[in-house]
Amino acid sequence: MMSNKGFMRINELEKRAGVPRTTIHFYMRQGLLHPPVKSGRTMAYYDESHLKRLQNIQKIKAAGRMPLSFLKESLAELEERDGENRDSHEPAAREITNTTKAKDKKRQEIVNAAIKVFSEKGYQKVKVRDITASLGISTGTFYIYFEDKKELFVDVVDAVIRAIIGDAREALKQEENIVKRLSIRGRIFYENYLKYNEILNQLRAEMVGEDQWPHEKIKKAYHALTQPVIRDIEKGIEEGIFRKIDPDLTAYTLTGIIEIMCLRTTISGKYTYEQIEPFIFDFITNGFILDK
Numbered sequence: 001m002m003s004n005k006g007f008m009r010i011n012e013l014e015k016r017a018g019v020p021r022t023t024i025h026f027y028m029r030q031g032l033l034h035p036p037v038k039s040g041r042t043m044a045y046y047d048e049s050h051l052k053r054l055q056n057i058q059k060i061k062a063a064g065r066m067p068l069s070f071l072k073e074s075l076a077e078l079e080e081r082d083g084e085n086r087d088s089h090e091p092a093a094r095e096i097t098n099t100t101k102a103k104d105k106k107r108q109e110i111v112n113a114a115i116k117v118f119s120e121k122g123y124q125k126v127k128v129r130d131i132t133a134s135l136g137i138s139t140g141t142f143y144i145y146f147e148d149k150k151e152l153f154v155d156v157v158d159a160v161i162r163a164i165i166g167d168a169r170e171a172l173k174q175e176e177n178i179v180k181r182l183s184i185r186g187r188i189f190y191e192n193y194l195k196y197n198e199i200l201n202q203l204r205a206e207m208v209g210e211d212q213w214p215h216e217k218i219k220k221a222y223h224a225l226t227q228p229v230i231r232d233i234e235k236g237i238e239e240g241i242f243r244k245i246d247p248d249l250t251a252y253t254l255t256g257i258i259e260i261m262c263l264r265t266t267i268s269g270k271y272t273y274e275q276i277e278p279f280i281f282d283f284i285t286n287g288f289i290l291d292k
Helices: 010-017 021-029 048-061 068-084 089-096 100-121 128-135 139-145 149-171 178-208 213-238 247-267 273-286
Strands: none
Touching: 010 021, 010 048, 021 048, 100 128, 100 139, 100 149, 100 178, 128 139, 149 178, 149 213, 178 213, 178 247, 178 273, 213 247, 247 273
């Protein structure tokens, strides 16, 4: 309850700010919120300045996750502007807090730039400043959208998989022939492999470490790539085009063959995909063991 001097206990501060006391205590430990006035060992009182500070923190955090150091800088900037004109803190906060649409656009711009930087330098060698420099943005701006380099790389992998699947979906819109659909999928994978193979290689390389996220990401990536193939194989079996065979294992086998053949084209100029594609089709159709 508010006292005559305008002070409040933490339960009222929680209610008015919409922030739990555990978070309030965390902000105080990190120096984001100034200490309360204490009248005893266990009696602490907060005032309107604490409420205003919490409200400003919430406004800035609405822009996305960011490290504490950048949160402190943004908070200082907001309150400096608020000191110049105490009736204008809402416009000032809006300058810092982007709209959802603008945030999504900027986040995607960072992802697109990161694809190129990761492909050129490799995940381990890339620094956040390499990515920000390529875009001409500050490191602080980066941390509004991503917690760290790892989170960005995960988004990059997702973007690559979406691109491959999206390109295949678009190319297959008018094609009903199952065999031709598989052939088109192979060509789409090849075209995207040329653009994104370094990203996929780096993801596999990260699997040798102790972190589990690369393992989970690689499983999800190949699950997303093979599911449409599995559906086509199942349909081909139903229509009598393919013999009864495990669709899951077949999809992974075909994906593996296409991927390693794509790699073969990049090792040297001996083969082009136009030369490799009929070989793959013949190999899958006829095998290589002569009848005994």
